[in-house]
Amino acid sequence: MAAFSEFRPLSDSALMVEYIKSTPALSSKLGDQFDDLDIKEVGDGNLNFVYIVVGSSGSLVIKQAIPYIRCIGESWPMTKERAYFETRALREHGHLCPDHVPEVYHFDRTMCLIGMRYLEPPHIILRKGLIAGLVYPLLAEHMSEYMAHTLFHTSLLYHTTTDHKSAVAEFCGNVELCRLTEQVVFSDPYKVSQYNRWTTPYLDGDAKAVREDNTLKLEVAELKSMFCERAQALIHGDLHTGSVMVTQVSTQVIDPEFAFYGPMGFDVGAYLGNLILSFFSQEGHANEENDRKDCKEWILRTIGETWNLFEMKFVALWNKHKEGYGEAYLPAIYNNSELLQLVQRKFMTDLFHDTLGFGSAKMIRRIVGVAHVEDFESIQDASRRADCERKALNFAKMLMKERRKFQSIEDVVLAIRDVQ
Amino acid sequence: MAAFSEFRPLSDSALMVEYIKSTPALSSKLGDQFDDLDIKEVGDGNLNFVYIVVGSSGSLVIKQAIPYIRCIGESWPMTKERAYFETRALREHGHLCPDHVPEVYHFDRTMCLIGMRYLEPPHIILRKGLIAGLVYPLLAEHMSEYMAHTLFHTSLLYHTTTDHKSAVAEFCGNVELCRLTEQVVFSDPYKVSQYNRWTTPYLDGDAKAVREDNTLKLEVAELKSMFCERAQALIHGDLHTGSVMVTQVSTQVIDPEFAFYGPMGFDVGAYLGNLILSFFSQEGHANEENDRKDCKEWILRTIGETWNLFEMKFVALWNKHKEGYGEAYLPAIYNNSELLQLVQRKFMTDLFHDTLGFGSAKMIRRIVGVAHVEDFESIQDASRRADCERKALNFAKMLMKERRKFQSIEDVVLAIRDVQ
Ligand SMILES: Nc1ncnc2c1ncn2[C@@H]1O[C@H](COP(=O)(O)OP(=O)(O)O)[C@@H](O)[C@H]1O
Ligand SMILES: Nc1ncnc2c1ncn2[C@@H]1O[C@H](COP(=O)(O)OP(=O)(O)O)[C@@H](O)[C@H]1O
Ligand SMILES: [Mg+2]
Ligand SMILES: [Mg+2]
Ligand SMILES: [Mg+2]
Ligand SMILES: [Mg+2]
Ligand SMILES: [Mg+2]
CATH class of the missing domain: 3.90.1200.10 (Aminoglycoside phosphotransferase (APH), C-terminal lobe)
Known part of the structure; x- marks a missing residue:
């Protein structure tokens, strides 16, 4: 996965697909079908980018942290290591209360990227x-x-x-x-x-x-x-x-x-x-x-x-x-x-x-x-x-x-x- | 200092002298004079061994932790890593309040051993x-x-x-x-x-x-x-x-x-x-x-x-x-x-x-x-x-x-x- 050996935002869809293809824990969730993927950025939160990825045979969400606060801009830097602690907590809390926490499929510390269950509509x-x-x-x-x-x-x-x-x-x-x-x-x-x-x-x-x-x-x-x-x-x-x-x-x-x-x-x-x-x-x-x-x-x-x-x-x-x-x-x-x-x-x-x-x-x-x-x-x-x-x-x-x-x-x- | 490359209690005086000789931060406190050293174990505390080392040209105290609680015995194990935290605290508190904390001369994490100022009589x-x-x-x-x-x-x-x-x-x-x-x-x-x-x-x-x-x-x-x-x-x-x-x-x-x-x-x-x-x-x-x-x-x-x-x-x-x-x-x-x-x-x-x-x-x-x-x-x-x-x-x-x-x-x- 040399292409992702250092942090880069996955804002580009082609890049996103490339990343998912090279990550079995993610591609398997899409049934290894990449032809008709629908990728949408939906981050309405204050800090991060959230992508919904839906294909014919499965779906997932990719959340990626960036080194600043999204809603303020680069003028307010914020460690992207937060994705690590989010993952730790999702896993720990998910273990304790699986019914109410989405499953984590994948975490990439370098990319500050979490792959998790897509909470599909009507959520x-x-x-x-x-x-x-x-x-x-x-x-x-x-x-x-x-x-x-x-x-x-x-x-x-x-x-x-x-x-x-x-x-x-x-x-x-x-x-x-x-x-x-x-x-x-x-x-x-x-x-x-x-x-x-x-x-x-x-x-x-x-x-x-x-x-x-x-x-x-x-x-x-x-x-x-x-x-x-x-x-x-x-x-x-x-x-x-x-x-x-x-x-x-x-x-x-x-x-x-x-x-x-x-x-x-x-x-x-x-x-x-x-x-x-x-x-x-x-x-x-x-x-x-x-x-x-x-x-x-x-x-x-x-x-x-x-x-x-x-x-x-x-x-x-x-x-x-x-x-x-x-x-x-x-x-x-x-x-x-x-x-x-x-x-x-x-x-x-x-x-x-x-x-x-x-x-x-x-x-x-x-x-x-x-x-x-x-x-x-x-x-x-x-x-x-x-x-x-x-x-x-x-x-x-x-x-x-x-x-x-x-x-x-x-x-x-x-x-x-x-x-x- | 190969002789002390792993933990050993310094209960033996000859060993203690050897240790001090091989440790400039300690030997210098004794003016590098080792002929008439007086070494006394005075640990009246509950946990550790404390040696007072007095020579013709200087003095120091050696405190060594052992992997159990001294006053109870080996039946109550206790990490000897405590010497590390004691040193950290002596140094931090000593920095903040030098008049009321003895100076640390030396710390050896392997030996769980602290060399510090001897608080001489009438202390x-x-x-x-x-x-x-x-x-x-x-x-x-x-x-x-x-x-x-x-x-x-x-x-x-x-x-x-x-x-x-x-x-x-x-x-x-x-x-x-x-x-x-x-x-x-x-x-x-x-x-x-x-x-x-x-x-x-x-x-x-x-x-x-x-x-x-x-x-x-x-x-x-x-x-x-x-x-x-x-x-x-x-x-x-x-x-x-x-x-x-x-x-x-x-x-x-x-x-x-x-x-x-x-x-x-x-x-x-x-x-x-x-x-x-x-x-x-x-x-x-x-x-x-x-x-x-x-x-x-x-x-x-x-x-x-x-x-x-x-x-x-x-x-x-x-x-x-x-x-x-x-x-x-x-x-x-x-x-x-x-x-x-x-x-x-x-x-x-x-x-x-x-x-x-x-x-x-x-x-x-x-x-x-x-x-x-x-x-x-x-x-x-x-x-x-x-x-x-x-x-x-x-x-x-x-x-x-x-x-x-x-x-x-x-x-x-x-x-x-x-x-x-
Ligand atoms: N697992 C998910 N499934 C579906 N939508 C999600 C999921 N995670 C996040 N979202 C959507 O993305 C938005 C932002 O996600 P959030 O984790 O709150 O990011 P931020 O840390 O930026 O606030 C959420 O409000 C929600 O609409
Ligand atoms: N720097 C020192 N100078 C003189 N005497 C000391 C010094 N440090 C310890 N002692 C003596 O050794 C005894 C035990 O030391 P202490 O640090 O309290 O060990 P413990 O952790 O086993 O309680 C003290 O009560 C004191 O009499
Ligand atoms: Mg949010
Ligand atoms: Mg958030
Ligand atoms: Mg439940
Ligand atoms: Mg004591
Ligand atoms: Mg003590």
């Missing part, structure tokens, strides 16, 4: 489904399954200290992506930054208020420290609704290039926070055809069910493996059911509060930071959009500051309703 | 000085300096994320020593373990009570998680009063073989916890010659001064470097003195509570766990010893459970006095 990005007002009855079940399995099994509740520390060490290598999160989630929204933007002029005062809110800055500092220091589990690292592809019966989590050992609450919070953003955006999409009431109710129910199912499944895994290799809570110490319940309740309460904290940070940054969400962006009328965004922003600010007072996800849902 | 181990009822007027000044500099400069208050994560990754390699701490500090005292011991029969009920105290077990689980997961700074990892050598004018910290990126409070707590143990042991050493009253007062004063000076120096370093490379609190965000003071107060309060938590864990394990402290062990009368130990144990249990209620070190000192 669409969850965010787009939510914007269209669609509902997904199995979503809470599936996403709680994914989060419970991936987070539990990569934590010290399941790992030995030895395995944990060596995995932590390896994912320390994904530091550039961690730094990017630190900047765009925990820093930029709270200061003047060239990359920040918001629905101006409507939210000028709101953005300024964020930058001048001492209490908020105190809270976000604590969350940032936890993000930087706490190696609790192998987290996805970018688990918003744009990293989930869905049909009515299937839920698939893609794009874990930000994966590293970090706090569990960052994943759960990112996901729930993006559902809450979707909720607040619905008002902006309501029209005479569809008032979005059912959809909004479904989102609130899904938020509640996702956390409650997650908690239930996580604790069930804990109970199932309580005599296993995990070194966090030794059975000889946590040796009676009253005590075990006590530590589990404390663990889940702390994780719940972390989730609310990180979730609110992720909401705030999507309204006054660099990367916005299509849920709001697709609301054409700027004033109407700003109204939705302001409600979400105010809710997120309150949630970050008051998160420790919330006892249950039902309390959170009630508070969301209160905003209306 | 003695601080613990032994405290047992003898001696006082050290500069101790609080020096130890607060050591802790403030080593902890601040290896945290994200000073490091970039990039430097931090790569250092964290490297010290993940010291996992066997971390596991040992997890076991003997956070686990064994709270369960039946063959290695546990206590002053029997006097403390039989007390040891049992620890094993049956659900609230205590809940708290120690939280501390253990923080120890395992939180890469806050390069900590010494074994900072008890047996890892400090002192004279009236000099304070030197040795033996950081447990070093890794962990919570700062583990170091500060280990040190203060051991001072508190010393305080409670004094009653057992009081006699007609010396009622230990002055010494006890000095210990309490030193506890207070150590924390207060540490806090002052730590915050001063923070202020000095607030526009530096550290990525935890960006100056553009924490941009007014009111806010900066707010985050600093929160940071120091959290660190204070971590310190009290880890300090109490370290106290408890020294009374009902495998490794005891000479402060108590040297009290001949078992009943008298048990009385001292029980007071310390009860204080530690209370402190672990109630630590978040303490506002200042003065409150802690008052609570210690209350035990009397």
Whole structure:
């Protein structure tokens, strides 16, 4: 494969075909038929190039990282090694939760290229489904399954200290992506930054208020420290609704290039926070055809069910493996059911509060930071959009500051309703 | 140096001389004079062999790790790679605080051997000085300096994320020593373990009570998680009063073989916890010659001064470097003195509570766990010893459970006095 002995973008179709032909793990997925290949670049994400390759006898997706951030350009360099960590995480999480992670067929470190299962139509990005007002009855079940399995099994509740520390060490290598999160989630929204933007002029005062809110800055500092220091589990690292592809019966989590050992609450919070953003955006999409009431109710129910199912499944895994290799809570110490319940309740309460904290940070940054969400962006009328965004922003600010007072996800849902 | 191309213990003096002769960094410290060398093994520690080498024209110390825990024997294997991490920490901390860390002359990874400055008499181990009822007027000044500099400069208050994560990754390699701490500090005292011991029969009920105290077990689980997961700074990892050598004018910290990126409070707590143990042991050493009253007062004063000076120096370093490379609190965000003071107060309060938590864990394990402290062990009368130990144990249990209620070190000192 001398032609690909050093990195080159596969933007040219002929080159792509050549690459696939020379890679048995890929060509076999196409039944070695290359005559009528349809190759389409579909990367609507912020960072990478994604090619769908469909032939008469099979299909696959090629994702390739480039040495900068796609949506910004070469002025913001970013290691293409991220493809390695994405692959590691896809494989690890895929092993733990095969039903909800696409299979990796092939990885090429030199080319920063992943070959994986094509999530064929009707799979669409969850965010787009939510914007269209669609509902997904199995979503809470599936996403709680994914989060419970991936987070539990990569934590010290399941790992030995030895395995944990060596995995932590390896994912320390994904530091550039961690730094990017630190900047765009925990820093930029709270200061003047060239990359920040918001629905101006409507939210000028709101953005300024964020930058001048001492209490908020105190809270976000604590969350940032936890993000930087706490190696609790192998987290996805970018688990918003744009990293989930869905049909009515299937839920698939893609794009874990930000994966590293970090706090569990960052994943759960990112996901729930993006559902809450979707909720607040619905008002902006309501029209005479569809008032979005059912959809909004479904989102609130899904938020509640996702956390409650997650908690239930996580604790069930804990109970199932309580005599296993995990070194966090030794059975000889946590040796009676009253005590075990006590530590589990404390663990889940702390994780719940972390989730609310990180979730609110992720909401705030999507309204006054660099990367916005299509849920709001697709609301054409700027004033109407700003109204939705302001409600979400105010809710997120309150949630970050008051998160420790919330006892249950039902309390959170009630508070969301209160905003209306 | 073919003779030393693989690991061998240097227990034989002739071999030791041969080794030194073949190692310029060591032989030069002896002025290349080998005729009248005095070689003495003085390892009174639990893990390694320490040789003092004194000649007519110089001196040095050789510390060698062996592949098991010395005080237990070959039945408890322990990686001799610990010498590598000890050297890394001695050099890093020595660079940050040269006045209080002995210079490393030489490190041999194959031989697991460190050559370092001989801390010549009247240097003695601080613990032994405290047992003898001696006082050290500069101790609080020096130890607060050591802790403030080593902890601040290896945290994200000073490091970039990039430097931090790569250092964290490297010290993940010291996992066997971390596991040992997890076991003997956070686990064994709270369960039946063959290695546990206590002053029997006097403390039989007390040891049992620890094993049956659900609230205590809940708290120690939280501390253990923080120890395992939180890469806050390069900590010494074994900072008890047996890892400090002192004279009236000099304070030197040795033996950081447990070093890794962990919570700062583990170091500060280990040190203060051991001072508190010393305080409670004094009653057992009081006699007609010396009622230990002055010494006890000095210990309490030193506890207070150590924390207060540490806090002052730590915050001063923070202020000095607030526009530096550290990525935890960006100056553009924490941009007014009111806010900066707010985050600093929160940071120091959290660190204070971590310190009290880890300090109490370290106290408890020294009374009902495998490794005891000479402060108590040297009290001949078992009943008298048990009385001292029980007071310390009860204080530690209370402190672990109630630590978040303490506002200042003065409150802690008052609570210690209350035990009397
Ligand atoms: N396995 C796949 N099957 C089908 N479509 C995919 C697949 N992976 C990615 N895509 C499409 O490509 C888009 C970008 O992929 P993503 O992994 O999110 O890239 P980025 O890292 O640039 O955000 C997704 O939003 C989705 O539409
Ligand atoms: N640099 C030194 N100078 C003088 N004595 C030392 C020095 N290093 C160690 N020692 C002596 O050796 C003993 C054991 O050393 P230490 O490093 O604590 O070993 P261990 O890791 O086995 O606990 C110390 O208690 C001290 O008496
Ligand atoms: Mg994406
Ligand atoms: Mg399943
Ligand atoms: Mg991505
Ligand atoms: Mg020692
Ligand atoms: Mg030691």
